Amino acid sequence: MTKTQQTLETAQQAFEHFRHGLATGEWEKFIAILSDDFTFSFPAGPYQGLNQGKERMAEFLGYVSEKVFSQGLVFTLERTTFNENTVVFEGTSEGLMFGNPYKNQVAVSFDIRGDKICSYREYLSLVYQP
């Protein structure tokens, strides 16, 4: 298997855990696949900008599932693009944000090192200010 194929497989596995977390609030499997020096960036809200660490990501995901999308968010995957280090998932996320109907186009980019995700970047297509 080439490095690009390994990267894609690792990212796709992580993405399934990510999607499961969004839908259910169960984030253990996703967090287990993050590297120790993991970083993430997010467009808006209290975690806007660049954040450091798995613990910070766990906090953020708890906030997302408990406060923002407490009834779950459904991510419909539309496209996957990749190279040997990075995989981008484009799709639609839909649910209730703070109880109000929410739908957005999203691009989520994972950097992979070995069998871990070392970086996560989220980009939004429609701007909603909570």
Place this chain on the structure above:
Amino acid sequence: MTKTQQTLETAQQAFEHFRHGLATGEWEKFIAILSDDFTFSFPAGPYQGLNQGKERMAEFLGYVSEKVFSQGLVFTLERTTFNENTVVFEGTSEGLMFGNPYKNQVAVSFDIRGDKICSYREYLSLVYQP
């Protein structure tokens, strides 16, 4: 050359024209590479959401270069991911937005058909409301 390689080459050429347009306001070469049934989506402002047609894109790019970033916007490319139909460019854009310092992480996704761009989707990493 595989279809994926052709897609990547077409998209990279278009992206150079796109970057040139952002920096200079000269959009002719980029617009020439768009398909007749071209669509685009953008996160904010008067062109927020899904838009149809090359003419609408030309209007939008004129608005961007004349009103929003009238002194030009510099796009620094950081990552390119791809599959046989789609290429995503991730990077940083920096300049003056309505005269104020502006810097953002951006993902731009092109769908390719033949030697044309048939769809453009822009996603932002930091939310700025103009």
